Structure formats: C-alpha cells, structure tokens
Amino acid sequence: MPINYYIILSITLFCIGIVGVLTRRNAIIVFMCIELMLNAVNLLMVAFSKMHHLKNAAINASAGSEGQLFVFFIMVVAAAEVSVGLAIIVMLYRNTHSVDINFLNRLKH
Amino acid sequence: MKEFLMLILLLPLLGFFLSGLGRKTFHKKTISAISCGVIFLSFLLSYFQFLDVVKSGVVVFDYFNFIKVGTFQIPFSLQIDQLSSVFLLIITGVGFLIHVYSASYMKAESTEHYGRFFSYLNLFIFFMLLLVLGGNFVILFMGWEGVGLCSYLLIGYWFKNNEYNYAARKAFIMNRIGDLGFLIAIFWLIAKLDTTSFSIIFSSESLAKLSSFDITAITLLLFVGATGKSAQIPLYTWLPDAMAGPTPVSALIHAATMVTAGIYLVARCNVLYSLAPITQTVIIIIGLSTAILAATIALKQNDIKKILAYSTVSQLGYMFLALGLGAYSAAVFHVLTHAFFKALLFLGSGSVIHAMSGDQDIRNMGGLSKQLKITYATFLIGCFAIAGIPPLSGFFSKDAILLSAFEKSPVLYWLALVGALLTAFYMFRLFFLTFSGKFRGTKLQKENIHESPMAMTIPLIILAVLSIVGGFIGIPEIFIHGGDRLSQFLSPVIGTQNKLSVSHTTEYLLMGLSTIFIIATILLAQKKFTKYQPTSESKLGKLIENKWLVDELYNKIMVNPINQLARVLNDVFEKSGIDAVVNGVGKLVHYSSRQIRLLQNGLVGNYILLMIISMIIIFTFQFFLKK
Numbered sequence: 022m023p024i025n026y027y028i029i030l031s032i033t034l035f036c037i038g039i040v041g042v043l044t045r046r047n048a049i050i051v052f053m054c055i056e057l058m059l060n061a062v063n064l065l066m067v068a069f070s071k072m073h074h075l076k077n078a079a080i081n082a083s084a085g086s087e088g089q090l091f092v093f094f095i096m097v098v099a100a101a102e103v104s105v106g107l108a109i110i111v112m113l114y115r116n117t118h119s120v121d122i123n124f125l126n127r128l129k130h
Numbered sequence: 131m132k133e134f135l136m137l138i139l140l141l142p143l144l145g146f147f148l149s150g151l152g153r154k155t156f157h158k159k160t161i162s163a164i165s166c167g168v169i170f171l172s173f174l175l176s177y178f179q180f181l182d183v184v185k186s187g188v189v190v191f192d193y194f195n196f197i198k199v200g201t202f203q204i205p206f207s208l209q210i211d212q213l214s215s216v217f218l219l220i221i222t223g224v225g226f227l228i229h230v231y232s233a234s235y236m237k238a239e240s241t242e243h244y245g246r247f248f249s250y251l252n253l254f255i256f257f258m259l260l261l262v263l264g265g266n267f268v269i270l271f272m273g274w275e276g277v278g279l280c281s282y283l284l285i286g287y288w289f290k291n292n293e294y295n296y297a298a299r300k301a302f303i304m305n306r307i308g309d310l311g312f313l314i315a316i317f318w319l320i321a322k323l324d325t326t327s328f329s330i331i332f333s334s335e336s337l338a339k340l341s342s343f344d345i346t347a348i349t350l351l352l353f354v355g356a357t358g359k360s361a362q363i364p365l366y367t368w369l370p371d372a373m374a375g376p377t378p379v380s381a382l383i384h385a386a387t388m389v390t391a392g393i394y395l396v397a398r399c400n401v402l403y404s405l406a407p408i409t410q411t412v413i414i415i416i417g418l419s420t421a422i423l424a425a426t427i428a429l430k431q432n433d434i435k436k437i438l439a440y441s442t443v444s445q446l447g448y449m450f451l452a453l454g455l456g457a458y459s460a461a462v463f464h465v466l467t468h469a470f471f472k473a474l475l476f477l478g479s480g481s482v483i484h485a486m487s488g489d490q491d492i493r494n495m496g497g498l499s500k501q502l503k504i505t506y507a508t509f510l511i512g513c514f515a516i517a518g519i520p521p522l523s524g525f526f527s528k529d530a531i532l533l534s535a536f537e538k539s540p541v542l543y544w545l546a547l548v549g550a551l552l553t554a555f556y557m558f559r560l561f562f563l564t565f566s567g568k569f570r571g572t573k574l575q576k577e578n579i580h581e582s583p584m585a586m587t588i589p590l591i592i593l594a595v596l597s598i599v600g601g602f603i604g605i606p607e608i609f610i611h612g613g614d615r616l617s618q619f620l621s622p623v624i625g626t627q628n629k630l631s632v633s634h635t636t637e638y639l640l641m642g643l644s645t646i647f648i649i650a651t652i653l654l655a656q657k658k659f660t661k662y663q664p665t666s667e668s669k670l671g672k673l674i675e676n677k678w679l680v681d682e683l684y685n686k687i688m689v690n691p692i693n694q695l696a697r698v699l700n701d702v703f704e705k706s707g708i709d710a711v712v713n714g715v716g717k718l719v720h721y722s723s724r725q726i727r728l729l730q731n732g733l734v735g736n737y738i739l740l741m742i743i744s745m746i747i748i749f750t751f752q753f754f755l756k757k
Contacts, residue, residue, distance in 0.1 A: 039742060042735075043739055043742075044735075122734055123733060123735075
C-alpha cells in the first residue's frame with residue numbers, strides 16, 4: 022500500500038484530535054482527543070518505519086526499527102500521562118462537580 | 131628620606147580623615163588639636179627637609195606607577211628642591227598659624243561644623259603640598275584641582291546662605307576655565323615630549339625638541355591656568371567674592387596657598403618662560419594692569435575684607451609683573467613676604483570683625499585702637515609692610531620688583547610705582563577708618579568691643595614679627611654684599627639671573643623716591659580719613675565702588691547668554707526631545723502591555739488555538755523559506 026494513504030489517514034486523525042481539543046468542553050473528550058493526536062503520530066511513525074525498512078533491508082537488516090522503538094516510548098509516556106490526567110480530572114470533578122474545562126480559567130490569576 | 135617626604139604630605143590628609151570622620155564624636159578641643167598638630171608636625175618635617183635641601187639640593191622620588199598606557203608612564207613622583215622647599219615652609223608655617231587662629235575664631239560653630247571646617251582646612255593644606263611637591267605636571271595638576279575643590283568647599287562653608295554658595299560656584303567655575311588651559315598645555319607637552327616629568331622637560335635635550343611656537347603656546351596656556359588660580363585679568367573676579375568664606379579661610383586662600391599656585395607654576399617653568407619673549411610681554415601687561423586695576427577698585431570699597439581681597443589681586447599682579455620681567459626670585463620673595471603680611475592683615479581683620487560683632491563695613495568702625503591694642507599694633511605693622519616702608523619685609527620685595535621693572539623700561543617703573551602708591555593709600559584709608567577717629571557704629575556694637583583671645587592674638591604677633599624681619603633674607607646687594615640670600619638659594623632652580631645693570635646711585639635714588647612718595651601718600655590718607663565724614667560719591671567714585679562694572683560686563687557677555695542657552699536647551703531639547711523619547715517608550719510599553727494582557731484569559735482552549743496557529747505560521751514560514 023502506498024505511504025500516501027497512511028499519511029492522509031494520520032493527518033485526518035490528527036486534525037480530528039486538534040478540532041476536538043479546541044471545540045469540546047468536556048475534559049474527558051478533550052483528553053481522548055489528545056490521545057487521538059498521539060496515536061496519529063504513532064501510526065505515521067510505524068508507517069514510515071516500515072517504508073524505511075523495505076527500502077534499506079538489503080543494506081541493514083534492522084533499518085527502520087528506531088521508528089517502532091519510539092512508538093513504544095510514546096505509548097509508555099501516554100500511559101503515564103493518562104494516569105496523571107485522569108487523576109486531575111477526578112480532582113476537578115470533586116472540586117467543581119463538573120468536568121467542563123472552561124470552569125478552569127482561574128489559571129490566569 | 132623617601133618616607134619622610136611622603137609623611138609631610140600624608141599628615142594633613144590624616145588630619146582630614148580624623149577630624150572629618152570624627153566630627154560628630156570628637157570634642158572640639160580634640161578636633162583642633164588634631165588638625166593643628168598634624169600641620170605643625172608637617173611644618174617641622176618641612177623644616178628638616180629644607181635643611182636637607184640646603185645641603186644636598188634637588189631630589190626626586192618615584193613612589194609607584196600612577197598611570198601607565200603602552201610605553202607612556204606617569205610615575206607618582208615627588209620632587210623637593212629649593213623652590214618647593216621655600217613654598218613648603220610658607221604653606222605649613224603660615225598654614226599652622228592660621229589653623230591655631232581658626233581654632234579660636236570658629237569656636238561659636240557647632241561641633242559637627244567645626245570638625246567639617248578643620249577637615250577642609252587640612253585637606254586644603256594637603257592638596258597645596260601635593261601641588262608644590264609634585265614631580266611632574268600630572269601630580270601638580272592633581273594638587274591644583276584639589277585646591278580648587280577645597281576653595282569651593284570652604285568659600286561655601288556657610289552653605290545655608292545662597293549668596294555664599296554662588297560665590298563658591300563662581301570661584302570653582304572661574305578656576306575651571308583656567309584649568310582647561312593648563313590641561314591643554316599638559317597634553318601638548320605629552321604629545322611633543324612623551325613625558326610630564328619636570329626634570330626631563332626642563333633639560334636642554336627636551337627643550338631642543340620644541341619649536342618656538344610650541345614653547346610660546348605652552349607657556350601661554352600654562353599662564354591661562356595661572357590667571358585662573360592666581361586671580362589675574364580676566365579671571366580675577368572670583369577672588370573678592372571668595373570673601374564669603376570665614377576670615378581664616380580668606381587668609382589661607384590669599385596668603386599661604388591657592389593664589390600663590392599660579393606664581394609657583396610660572397616660577398617652576400621658568401626655563402620655558404625664559405624662552406618665550408611673547409609670553410613674557412603678555413604676563414607683564416596682564417600683571418601690571420591687574421595690579422593697577424585692582425588697586426583702584428580697592429580705593430572705594432567699604433568692606434574690610436573686600437579691600438584686602440583687591441589688595442591681594444593687586445599684589446599678585448606685582449608678582450606676575452616680576453615673573454614677566456624674568457625676576458623669578460623677586461616674585462617668590464614677594465610671595466613669601468606677602469604670605470606674612472597678608473595673613474597678618476586678614477587675621478587682623480578677622481579680629482576686628484570679631485570685635486565688631488560680625489560687622490565688616492569700615493564706615494561703621496573707627497577709634498578701635500583703644501580697645502584692640504594688639505590688633506591695632508599688628509595691623510599697623512601689616513599696613514606698613516604692604517605699603518613698603520623700609521625696613522619692613524614688603525619694602526625689600528617690592529623694591530626688587532620695581533627695580534627690575536625700571537631696568538626693563540622706566541615706564542613700567544612709574545606705572546608700578548603708581549600701583550604701589552595706590553596700595554599705600556587704600557591700606558591706610560582702611561587703617562585710619564578702622565582704628566582712628568570716633569566710633570561710628572551702633573551702641574550695642576560699642577559695648578561689645580573686645581580684644582580677641584590669646585589664641586588669636588599670638589598668631590598675629592608672630593606674623594607681625596615675620597612681617598618685620600621677613601625681608602632680611604633678600605636684602606639688595608647695595609646694602610650688604612651677598613645679602614640677597616633668597617635668590618642665591620633659589621639660583622639652582624631659577625638659574626642665574628642677569629646682573630642688574632642699574633648703577634648704585636640710580637638704585638638708591640629710586641628707593642628713596644618710592645619711599646618718599648609712599649610716606650607722602652600715607653600722610654595724605656591720614657589727613658583725609660582720620661576725621662571721616664560720610665559724603666556722597668562722585669560719578670567716577672560710584673563707578674569704582676561698583677568695581678568698574680566688570681562683574682556686570684561678564685554677566686552680560688558670558689553668564690547671561692550661557693544661562694539663556696541653557697534655558698533654551700532645557701525647554702526645547704530636554705522637554706520635547708529627551709523627555710518625549712523617554713516618556714514615549716514608557717507609554718508604549720504601558721499601552722501594549724494592557725492590550726496584550728487580554729490574551730491571557732485563562733481559557734485553555736484559547737491558548738491551544740494560539741499555539742496551533744503559531745505553529746502553523748512557523749511551519750509555513752519555514753516551508754517557504756526552505757524553497
């Protein structure tokens with residue numbers, strides 16, 4: 022399959038993520054959109070890594086493995102982030118009885 | 131030896147620090163003991179130093195490298211030779227007497243200001259010593275500037291009076307004008323000879339490197355500096371105003387220090403001046419005209435200190451006349467005798483002012499001889515000395531100057547003699563108005579008239595004795611062979627002067643003539659002023675009383691235009707130029723920060739939107755830039 026499809030798919034996913042972060046007020050949905058963006062990037066990296074491997078396999082057997090390695094890193098980081106983020110959302114709900122992020126504008130003070 | 135010389139210099143500085151820093155903690159007696167003590171020690175050391183110079187001559191000590199730029203070096207060096215040792219003795223000796231006198235004179239001041247006064251006095255002596263001891267032009271210039279600073283501080287000592295502050299500023303600025311000339315001269319010398327040391331500059335190899343134009347320009351510029359410090363036309367108007375300071379300060383500025391700096395400078399550079407006939411002519415003209423102009427002004431002044439101030443200007447004119455004539459040792463001689471009798475007269479006038487409860491107007495005095503016996507006697511001696519009655523000190527020094535004037539041209543002699551007669555006239559006008567006749571002041575003043583305490587009269591007596599005998603170190607050849615010991619002593623620095631070509635008969639005749647004229651003038655003054663009646667002045671008298679309107683002229687042509695220029699600059703450049711820019715920057719920051727603040731509204735969505743927009747901008751920018 023040509024690389025173009027993967028690129029278009031991940032751009033689409035990424036844009037959905039951005040639009041979701043910008044427009045939605047529910048903290049959990051915003052959170053999900055952030056995950057979406059991260060995974061769009063992951064997808065792109067795997068795709069590029071595969072392409073790279075196909076092209077250079079003759080010279081280097083492990084060509085393109087760095088991309089996949091990074092994907093795992095990102096997954097680990099995302100998992101850690103989720104645990105922190107969800108904890109924040111729980112605390113938010115306990116304090117405000119809402120998960121609307123526009124209530125959280127007190128940061129400006 | 132090296133440390134010895136430094137000690138002379140550093141003792142007054144130590145006194146300055148002690149009395150200045152301890153002015154709030156020390157007792158008045160401690161302060162005066164410290165400041166008089168250090169000067170006295172300095173005087174003793176100067177005396178030993180003087181004996182040493184008599185034995186061994188010129189010594190130059192380098193202490194450390196003061197300024198070093200590339201290959202050019204200015205060492206911190208002190209030089210002691212015949213000329214500077216004479217000045218050392220004058221400064222520390224007369225300075226010490228003035229210190230003792232001030233300890234009593236300033237008693238009414240509060241302790242803090244008393245300490246301030248004495249610390250300034252010590253600092254003054256320090257800078258003056260630095261001036262005469264400096265082994266190169268830069269060290270001399272440091273002392274030169276320091277003396278100017280101290281005169282500013284002391285003239286404006288009573289800083290609550292705005293007029294006094296004005297007088298202090300005037301003295302400082304006038305001196306600065308002169309100093310500019312001095313500075314340019316130093317730079318000129320550095321540019322041509324690459325050194326500032328006296329010993330190198332005055333050597334024949336260095337002089338050979340200078341063209342006659344260089345020498346003329348340098349000497350003229352140095353002379354400009356000297357006119358500032360020594361109050362010659364056109365920069366003399368600060369000196370009479372300097373009377374704003376306490377009387378001992380006037381004595382210090384006028385007799386022992388400061389004003390003699392110009393004379394010292396020219397005498398120090400006599401090698402250069404002897405090679406510049408044009409400059410010498412200029413000095414003669416300026417010296418003589420200053421002597422006569424100041425003497426005429428003194429005729430009609432009514433403030434006791436103002437008269438003495440103008441007489442100082444006039445006497446300094448004589449000294450410059452002598453310098454211009456090449457009679458350097460006569461000028462130094464006159465500095466010496468003038469230090470004695472002018473200090474005496476000033477301190478005497480301080481005693482009179484003290485007795486008059488602060489009144490300085492001689493029209494209100496009269497008949498003080500009965501109450502102020504010591505002041506009267508010593509003041510009389512001072513007047514005789516300044517008028518030049520033989521055998522007091524003023525006679526010998528003035529005669530030496532008059533004689534060298536006669537040798538140059540009889541016209542100069544007659545003009546100088548006229549100046550001398552004017553001197554005798556105004557001094558005895560002052561004397562008779564103050565001490566004889568009837569008392570003309572208020573009743574309250576009359577009851578308070580009293581002789582000054584011992585601490586004030588003893589310096590007067592010492593100075594009076596010195597005024598009498600001070601002339602004997604320079605007795606002319608015709609009286610005693612080899613009697614002119616001062617010029618013999620100074621000859622290594624000043625060089626052998628051409629022997630007088632005037633015959634002995636002429637010399638006797640001139641002396642007799644001037645003495646007779648002077649005595650006649652004194653008698654005339656006595657007749658006119660013993661029974662003084664206030665009369666209205668004629669038009670010329672008014673003009674003289676207003677000092678020939680020189681101050682007004684200066685104000686009109688220099689001070690006012692500068693003030694106006696300053697006002698224009700203030701209104702236009704300052705307000706609409708610099709202020710507008712500075713305030714504009716402030717306003718811009720203020721305004722933009724108020725606008726940009728609105729972006730921080732706390733909505734996370736907005737932040738992310740902005741972040742994304744800017745990222746897109748950066749990416750597209752880079753994308754197009756790469757192409």
